[in-house]
Amino acid sequence: LAKTTQPISMDSYEGQEVNITCSHNNIATNDYITWYQQFPSQGPRFIIQGYKTKVTNEVASLFIPADRKSSTLSLPRVSLSDTAVYYCLVGRMDSSYKLIFGSGTRLLVRP
């Protein structure tokens, strides 16, 4: 299982774009990258998943460079409600049963 490293915390202001980077130097060929969001006392919620280049959905974008050793979750124009913990996971599509969430990045959005 590839280990991931994320910043412990980040601060931002409403309306700004926030980029959270995750390092996964040992990512394997079959590994996908997935991001989850968690609010206090709630279960995590799936945000986005990707394998390479760029993926975009209605909530976020995920940028993955060619070497795939890192990935960046981009949240456009954050609001106070985006204050949460964000987790980056790496796992194989063929056998990702055992998962490691790590400690995540605590994002604080200020008015």
Add this chain to the structure above:
Amino acid sequence: EAQVTQNPRYLITVTGKKLTVTCSQNMNHEYMSWYRQDPGLGLRQIYYSMNVEVTDKGDVPEGYKVSRKEKRNFPLILESPSPNQTSLYFCASSLTGGYNEQFFGPGTRLTVL
């Protein structure tokens, strides 16, 4: 409504008194998993199940048991709870594997005195 339910949501118990936390999903998912969350440690996987009658250990299985007799249910059993099992527990399910989008339950806050 598609969901994962857990019961109870809150539980205070004493050391050594066996307890079961139930988890049920109505999405016909094959994969189910239990996590515990402690301050500063993020989410750690306890056990997971790939399908009925198929379970395996996660990162922190000591002191826990699970069973998967039906597809929809995945109970977490603490045979002899200890204070170090005081934690917030989440059950999750996904279509076929952990790499699929996982749907999490609301959590069970357990306190062992």
